[in-house]
Amino acid sequence: MTETLAPDVNRVNCPSRQILEHVTSRWGVLVLAALLDRSFRFSELRRHVGGVSEKMLAQTLQALERDGFVHREAQPVIPPRVDYSLTPLGHDVAAQVQALAHWVESKVPEVQEANTSYDARS
Amino acid sequence: MTETLAPDVNRVNCPSRQILEHVTSRWGVLVLAALLDRSFRFSELRRHVGGVSEKMLAQTLQALERDGFVHREAQPVIPPRVDYSLTPLGHDVAAQVQALAHWVESKVPEVQEANTSYDARS
DNA sequence: CGGTATCCTTTACGATACTG
């Protein structure tokens, strides 16, 4: 009677979709990929990920922490020091996301050529 | 003298970042994942990907076609018939993106537990 | 059927100022 429906990202209100959106969000991707290499302090991360604002970085980190992908370690010192790292679960997604990012970086020439020929037809 | 800088998604104006954003966009992810299984007609895709509007689907498909990931085949018949499929390049991204989507679907319970314990602390 | 054009609303995002 109590059927558990399998998670499906194609369904509008499936929780998997929101998780996927956190992971693939504009800044989420870059933050996860960065943290795969090493842990970062807040301001380090801000410098590392070009163009991210304090607000969006904080928001992104909170979403990823809430989903159990990122671990936040605050040291009670003055000035404050907070380190962000991946959880085991986060390590798994981050590996996939970073692979994707690297793949894209490696295919830039092909894509640019596709852009050019597409634009030529229009 | 004419140095070619390696593509880096962390740089604000690197083309790789925009490509990555197309691929990881809200609807881009779901469209690529769907097309990995088979080709789709426009309205099939619209029904398959829950919640997508005509406008966004058209926009997403255009971006993916322009980047060389999706092939668009329009048959000159009445009523019109247009089939969308993956290019070889698109097949590679789609495989990664679908793997990510499936991974997320499989981890929904873990993430929901993380959500609960996070919310309990706040 | 497979779109495009228009309008409108909502959300994302950035800039700035402020706090523990």
Added chain:
DNA sequence: CAGTATCGTAAAGGATACCG
């Protein structure tokens, strides 16, 4: 340093209507 609060703008997105 590591954020939060507030505000304003820009972009994303949805609804509807229309066209080839």
